[in-house]
Amino acid sequence: MFIHEIESFLEEDLGYNDISCTLVPEKLIDAIIFTKEDCTLAGLDEAKAFFDYFGLQYGTDCVNGDRLSKGDVIFSLHGSSHSVLRAERLVLNFLGHLCGIATNTRRCVDIARQYSDVRIACTRKTTPGLRKYEKMAVIAGGGDPHRFGLSDTIMIKDNHVKLMGIEDAIMSAGKKASFTQKVEVEAESAEDALRAAKAGADIIMLDNMEPGEVIDTVELLKRSSVPGHMVIEVSGGINADNLEEYAKTGVDVISMGSLIHRSHWIDVSLEIIR
Template identity: 35%
Template structure:
């Protein structure tokens, strides 16, 4: 496996997508190292001549939304080295029908086959997240509400999965525990009440956005009075959500969470809340079926 850094072009494209090129390169390198486990691709070494050069096409076998093409390219660059030539056909965020060629890669045939599984694992996973996100986005279109992800992400893949949510048209919630506060039920218990928990966070971190979770309408007025930026309405019925919207009257943004499904999404969005929090975007998205085929 080549140890060269990512090309300047790919580095720029990853940065433009809001991804850290060094982090993507490190992830790709670790994933390939895991696949090789200190050895070589014994099947490809045994069956493919060392001098053989091939062209592989990455093709969507099902309809979906593409995400992760530059991430797959990072894997290919690290394995194939400087002689890799990529022909791009479809950008991230594009909706594609079955049979769409996403991109082609020309390099050493052995290297292409060694990189195949890892590049597909990442590309299929991220495209699956984008595809599911787009389904939610399409379902609530025109309501004024947005679909938002959570921190229920695959360890080590958070930045990539949240990128895939953006490719699908969704909105990112906080990226980490440090860039925004989320006062949930256990924090409330520890602090001695919803308003007390909010005030404690605001006092310790005055410049950090604060979201407070409530599960009863009577918890909203004291949270509003304390100055909450955003209120998470946990496991409330559409009727309760509508009441909360009237009660808040635009003084804070509202996020519906808990038990949401695609079937109920539009009814919830039409209550007037600003966001639907959907952990399933990242923790339950099926992969998008994508295949790699060598062409003569």
């Protein structure tokens, strides 16, 4: 986390007349941060950035990705009472939000692992300004971050296809792409998936297909001797409730916007102990 980011978050939270945090006497205190429910941990680095900014001493035996039980201590703190109070809400907000994403991701990864080694990935459906943190939380939960931005991979979506057609879009992308960039094509039917594969796509993303249709499309692509390096992904309307059926389809990647936008915050608290 960069200093300008920390100060932007602080400007929003502290405002111009912070009386509440300076109301108490300034003295050295000890405090702990603990989880009030079972969770998978994420957000340690963000919390440490705030502690460092305020000059607080901290200790932890945890690492991102740890499975915590209700009551487990995440951090012990020592420092100025004013600084602890000023850091409190921002740290708890980051931990609560990111632990929620990591916990949801871990749940989905555990479901999928019962049936296959498919990768569970998130999407670009993230909170503006918080994408890198949310995607790192997905990683902490055992998931794949997918693209961090449009420059990572060239994705040809339905609107590209409507404007250019699959073959022309793939050809144009191939001419403009760096050798480090892959070309991914969103396909809404088995026929489109096969056309994209034959035109040289690196990744075929099966969009909003039912599990049975996904199975048929995967089998069609394999019968057609598509290149061995090609990745088959499925996305659209997938969540923990229907993940099991998609994990059985034989795809390489399941991408889920719900890893982030359907995660609930974990209840994390700070308590002054001395």
